[in-house]
Amino acid sequence: DGGITQSPKYLFRKEGQNVTLSCEQNLNHDAMYWYRQDPGQGLRLIYYSQIVNDFQKGDIAEGYSVSREKKESFPLTVTSAQKNPTAFYLCASSMTGTGFHEQYFGPGTRLTVT
Amino acid sequence: QKEVEQNSGPLSVPEGAIASLNCTYSDRGSQSFFWYRQYSGKSPELIMFIYSNGDKEDGRFTAQLNKASQYVSLLIRDSQPSDSATYLCAVTDSNYQLIWGAGTKLIIKP
Numbered sequence: 541d542g543g544i545t546q547s548p549k550y551l552f553r554k555e556g557q558n559v560t561l562s563c564e565q566n567l568n569h570d571a572m573y574w575y576r577q578d579p580g581q582g583l584r585l586i587y588y589s590q591i592v593n594d595f596q597k598g599d600i601a602e603g604y605s606v607s608r609e610k611k612e613s614f615p616l617t618v619t620s621a622q623k624n625p626t627a628f629y630l631c632a633s634s635m636t637g638t639g640f641h642e643q644y645f646g647p648g649t650r651l652t653v654t
Numbered sequence: 655q656k657e658v659e660q661n662s663g664p665l666s667v668p669e670g671a672i673a674s675l676n677c678t679y680s681d682r683g684s685q686s687f688f689w690y691r692q693y694s695g696k697s698p699e700l701i702m703f704i705y706s707n708g709d710k711e712d713g714r715f716t717a718q719l720n721k722a723s724q725y726v727s728l729l730i731r732d733s734q735p736s737d738s739a740t741y742l743c744a745v746t747d748s749n750y751q752l753i754w755g756a757g758t759k760l761i762i763k764p
Contacts, residue, residue, distance in 0.1 A: 582658070582742065582754035582755050582757065583698070583744075583752075583754040584754075585751060585752070588751070630697055640685070640686055640746075640750075642688060642703050643688075643752065644700065645698050646697060647697050648697045
């Protein structure tokens with residue numbers, strides 16, 4: 541089955557700790573994305589990558605970091621510098637990053653920081 | 655600032671009726687338009703995409719695009735209770751990144 545997997549589904553952390561969210565896809569897509577969703581709001585882009593070993597900041601990159609060492613994998617680290625990290629995090633991929641290919645989403649990771 | 659606007663709802667529609675969801679966008683350079691459905695606690699699921707002015711039909715769903723007026727709509731015919739969800743409109747900007755609306759919550763009443 542082709543798709544996008546994210547783990548874990550739920551994650552709880554204490555303030556001041558870094559945490560890494562996993563995202564893997566076997567769709568052979570070139571582009572991958574990380575979004576954050578807060579209640580009642582639209583998706584906001586954190587980082588995106590159009591090709592291996594290259595990525596760009598989205599609208600809300602501060603306090604986050606990513607890597608793209610393999611085409612299939614795009615992990616997101618939420619650092620202690622992120623002021624309000626509690627949110628629903630969504631990973632997506634698309635065939636290319638041209639905007640003419642639809643994005644498909646993983647199941648999401650719900651992060652709670654206390 | 656590039657924006658995508660949707661009425662937050664909730665929009666309540668009787669079962670079997672047509673649900674009409676609307677979305678307006680600010681970037682005249684937008685070329686790709688997407689509708690996603692999101693059930694509570696789940697991730698968004700692609701329903702339809704449209705690139706050209708006019709209508710595009712897929713089963714019970716019809717997407718309508720009017721670039722001159724900068725709006726895109728989604729019609730759901732013969733609405734079912736399983737259509738109850740939040741519908742997200744997404745539009746590509748001039749840099750090919752998706753700009754998302756906050757979504758319209760649709761409730762189909764049996």
